[in-house]
Amino acid sequence: xxxxxxSCWSAIATAESVCKLPLDNLQVYEKxxxxxxxxxxxxxxxxxxxNVNFTKKPDSAKCDxxxxxxxxxVLAMVYAINEINNDTSLLPNVTLGFRIYDSCYKESKAMxxxxxILSGIQKxxxxxxxxxxxxxxxxIGDLQSSSSLAMARILGLYRxxxxxxxxxxxxxxxxIQFPSFLRTLQSDQLAPIYIINLMLxxxxxxxxxxxxxxxxxxxxxxxxxxxxxxxGICVAFFMKLSAQHTRYQTLSILQAIRKSSANVVYxxxxxxxxxxxxxxxxxxxxxxxxxxxxxxxxxxxxxxYKEFWKTLNGTIGFIFPFIRxxxxxxxxxxxxxxxxxEDIFIKSFWETSFGCLxxxxxxxxSANTSxxxxxxEENLKTLAQKGYxxxxxxxxxxxYNAVYSLAxxxxxxxxxxxxxxGFNITQLQPWKLLHYxxxxxxxxxxGQKLYFDINGEQxxxxxxxxxxALPDGTTxxxxxxxxxxxxxxxxxxxxxxxxxxxxxxxxxxxICSERCPPGYRKAPRKGQPVCCFDCISCSDxxxxxxxxxxxxxxxxxxxxxxxxxxxxxxxxxxxLAYEDPLGGTLASLSVVGSLIPLSILGIFLRNSxxxxxxxxxxxxxxxxxxxxxxxxxxSLMFIGAPVHLICVLRQITFGVSFVxxxxxxxxxxxMVVIAFNATQPKSSRRMWLNSRIPNTLIIVCMTIQxxxxxxxxxxxxxxxxxxxxxxxxxxILECVEGSPVAFWCMMGYMGFLATLCFVVxxxxxxxxxxFNEAKMIxxxxxIFGAVWISxxxxxxxxRGKESVAVEIFAILCSCSGLLALLFxxxxxxxxxxxxxxxxxxxxxxxxFKHSKxx
Numbered sequence: 001x002x003x004x005x006x007s008c009w010s011a012i013a014t015a016e017s018v019c020k021l022p023l024d025n026l027q028v029y030e031k032x033x034x035x036x037x038x039x040x041x042x043x044x045x046x047x048x049x050x051n052v053n054f055t056k057k058p059d060s061a062k063c064d065x066x067x068x069x070x071x072x073x074v075l076a077m078v079y080a081i082n083e084i085n086n087d088t089s090l091l092p093n094v095t096l097g098f099r100i101y102d103s104c105y106k107e108s109k110a111m112x113x114x115x116x117i118l119s120g121i122q123k124x125x126x127x128x129x130x131x132x133x134x135x136x137x138x139x140i141g142d143l144q145s146s147s148s149l150a151m152a153r154i155l156g157l158y159r160x161x162x163x164x165x166x167x168x169x170x171x172x173x174x175x176i177q178f179p180s181f182l183r184t185l186q187s188d189q190l191a192p193i194y195i196i197n198l199m200l201x202x203x204x205x206x207x208x209x210x211x212x213x214x215x216x217x218x219x220x221x222x223x224x225x226x227x228x229x230x231x232g233i234c235v236a237f238f239m240k241l242s243a244q245h246t247r248y249q250t251l252s253i254l255q256a257i258r259k260s261s262a263n264v265v266y267x268x269x270x271x272x273x274x275x276x277x278x279x280x281x282x283x284x285x286x287x288x289x290x291x292x293x294x295x296x297x298x299x300x301x302x303x304x305y306k307e308f309w310k311t312l313n314g315t316i317g318f319i320f321p322f323i324r325x326x327x328x329x330x331x332x333x334x335x336x337x338x339x340x341x342e343d344i345f346i347k348s349f350w351e352t353s354f355g356c357l358x359x360x361x362x363x364x365x366s367a368n369t370s371x372x373x374x375x376x377e378e379n380l381k382t383l384a385q386k387g388y389x390x391x392x393x394x395x396x397x398x399x400y401n402a403v404y405s406l407a408x409x410x411x412x413x414x415x416x417x418x419x420x421x422g423f424n425i426t427q428l429q430p431w432k433l434l435h436y437x438x439x440x441x442x443x444x445x446x447g448q449k450l451y452f453d454i455n456g457e458q459x460x461x462x463x464x465x466x467x468x469a470l471p472d473g474t475t476x477x478x479x480x481x482x483x484x485x486x487x488x489x490x491x492x493x494x495x496x497x498x499x500x501x502x503x504x505x506x507x508x509x510x511i512c513s514e515r516c517p518p519g520y521r522k523a524p525r526k527g528q529p530v531c532c533f534d535c536i537s538c539s540d541x542x543x544x545x546x547x548x549x550x551x552x553x554x555x556x557x558x559x560x561x562x563x564x565x566x567x568x569x570x571x572x573x574x575x576l577a578y579e580d581p582l583g584g585t586l587a588s589l590s591v592v593g594s595l596i597p598l599s600i601l602g603i604f605l606r607n608s609x610x611x612x613x614x615x616x617x618x619x620x621x622x623x624x625x626x627x628x629x630x631x632x633x634x635s636l637m638f639i640g641a642p643v644h645l646i647c648v649l650r651q652i653t654f655g656v657s658f659v660x661x662x663x664x665x666x667x668x669x670x671m672v673v674i675a676f677n678a679t680q681p682k683s684s685r686r687m688w689l690n691s692r693i694p695n696t697l698i699i700v701c702m703t704i705q706x707x708x709x710x711x712x713x714x715x716x717x718x719x720x721x722x723x724x725x726x727x728x729x730x731x732i733l734e735c736v737e738g739s740p741v742a743f744w745c746m747m748g749y750m751g752f753l754a755t756l757c758f759v760v761x762x763x764x765x766x767x768x769x770x771f772n773e774a775k776m777i778x779x780x781x782x783i784f785g786a787v788w789i790s791x792x793x794x795x796x797x798x799r800g801k802e803s804v805a806v807e808i809f810a811i812l813c814s815c816s817g818l819l820a821l822l823f824x825x826x827x828x829x830x831x832x833x834x835x836x837x838x839x840x841x842x843x844x845x846x847x848f849k850h851s852k853x854x
Contacts, residue, residue, distance in 0.1 A: 028099055029345060030098060031097045031342055034095045035091075035094060035137050036137065038100075039099065041102065041141060042143050043070045043104070043345055044065055044066055045104055063106075066351075073165075075332060076325070076328065076399045077100065077140065077403055079331045084404070084407050090408070090411055099136065101116070105271065105272045106272075107144075107150045110150060114154055114155060135428065136430070138161030139160065139162045142167065144166075144167065148172065152177075152180070152181040153177070156177065156180050158180075159179060161180055161182070161433055163402040165184050165395055168187050169187065173187050181456060182405070183456065183458070184401040186458070188220065198292070199231075203511070206532075207233060207292075209224075210253070210265060211240055212240070224268060236261065241273040258286070262510055264289070267293050270294075270296045270297055274302060281311055282311045287502050288502050288503060298318065299395065309469040316464065318462040320397075321394070321463045321479075325445070325446055332380070338376065351374060353378075354378045356373060359373050387475065398460075400444070408440040410436075413433050413435075463481070464481050465480060513533050518564070519537060537565060539552065543568055555568040559571060560730075573733055574730045574801055575734070578639055583639050586805060590639075594629050597625040597632065597823075600819075600823050603827060605622075612830055612837045613826070620664050620694050624664035624818075627657060627660040628815050631654075631661055634811065637649065639804075639808070642735045644720050647718040647736075651718055655705055656702070665822070666697065666756060668777065669774065701753060708746050711742065712738070712743070712746070715739060716738035720734075721736040730800070755781075762774075779821050791807070
């Protein structure tokens, strides 16, 4: 409830007697009207490093640096109010006025301005309204989130409408804490998305983060940090900046930045914290780092400091896109001190822009005697290249929209209240206005559809820009891309020449570890962020076909990684093929070897009546030669790609053929023993000298082997198998013995017969007779046994085609040994020494030995 003027001043006196808050000289630009709009815009600031020695109260920062850019935002507010006053359709018969305070980038001044607006007088008094006719409908501002936050806590208590035009702190979305806070932009909840899109596009995964040491920076920056790290971007360092930092503290931060391997530094700060830091960075000639600016200072007056241009040139940040306000550009060039005498900022603007002094500014004149006087004839259009143009002031549309939103809310309230109970403009209640303000929905003159969402925000999307200072002394913002487009650059943006801060001539790298190429995976370093890793080659059966793969993937069973482990290829097939040099050689030897016993068989058949052929059982020799023929040929079944039928038959064929061969040799050996033990004419042992004995022996031996093979085939036959484990990258096509026990039983039985044959031959080696084969059989069995005994460990220690080649080699060697020792001497006599192929030589008569053969 408004109090009387007497009680208000009494309250002020009482408050001052209890405690007194020292007030600064708060500047106000005001114009009267039926309804007033409050405004808070930081027009002045000169932040610097404050020397804190803890022995006296630190001096407060002076507000003696005029910023043209912020003044243009004041003009945008003035222009919008003038436009509404000239509009007969919006707030007819109502004249809008304003009170615009210079908050000077200080929370204390923003709070003081808010309290003055609430109290209605120059001395702010909490909870007291000292104007009987209260005209202020709401407050527009402030620029900084930290100032708007402090204001919103007080204004929310009274449900006093506040519309910020640049404060993006996400905490202000909370309508329980800040019920009367609205803004004409979206919160900085999108800021992490903007930054993540930018970092991922340029491949920056290792960045530094500087944050404001206040409400704006600390809490929100932690949320930003978590989202950035969740996107795979690591924070190399996280440090706090404060406008109250001493030079020594700033130098310490700069030293840490220089030592860091991160080439990109993101400033999640507002301008008051950045200016002292950039000043020291400029003095130290800091380079080698790319500055990425938050929206709160990328468009700030810090870029008007020419001494900072070398350091700031190339800064990248996101900023709200420029939207042209119809007529505002002409308004900027139409202002003049004579036309706006109530404008307390216009003369400072004139002096700053044109480098002159007004003659009545004696204080400035005495301090700057070298400056000329301002004549008032200066041309504002000459300032266009220096930043005094509508394109430079991107927040103009936001403050313009704030004014129109508040005006539409007032208009809706007047219409609603007048239709129900009548509205008295002298009894304006701001808390009622808040209800209508939240529901405004209109189109502004720039063609935008404006409304407040559930969080009290007007949707807006920022653009990435590159701030460039040109050699001719001008500056500009070069648009790169819409902030929400991620890594999908516009076609036009691809051709933009980005100027990089830090002295880089091309896109700099900012990574903790080099990227892992395909064929490698990332292995995190212990105790370091995930962006710091080592690249480890994928293991034998794994591949990775992407850069920076976290894991390697197993190839399918039928495939194997390439040499670079960046993909899979079909496994190479291994088997003893005919096309293989080894396979071809063994196959040739097998064929040639099989022709030799056939040739010898032909020779024996042609000379079947001769004593050499008839000796030692002619039929057994024929059968033995046939068996050797089969043994040579069975090795061909081991060559070529295995199929199921061949796998079943080849070991059985080999075993049966060799048992036939060995049993024939055993039969011949036994026949030799019987023959030389039945030399007496009437000996009872002569009855054994017939073909039934060896034939029966061969049949019995063969029957046992066939039984073993039959049981093997019925129980667990050999089968085709694809072995992918024995050799890397190779599929071995092989035949696997279904039952190893049956296989070794077959081999053992064959060895038993060979041993028996060796023993019998050995004991009969000294029997008389020129054609006694016992010695040759003994030697042949020695070779046979040596070959197959050495075969066992060699076969067990090899895989694939080598094991097959070992078995073929053993077959060929053992067959060749038998063939050479048993038949080559006979062939030598038959072919080359036919004179020895007679009965006399067979009986060993002396006369024959000394007779001359004619």
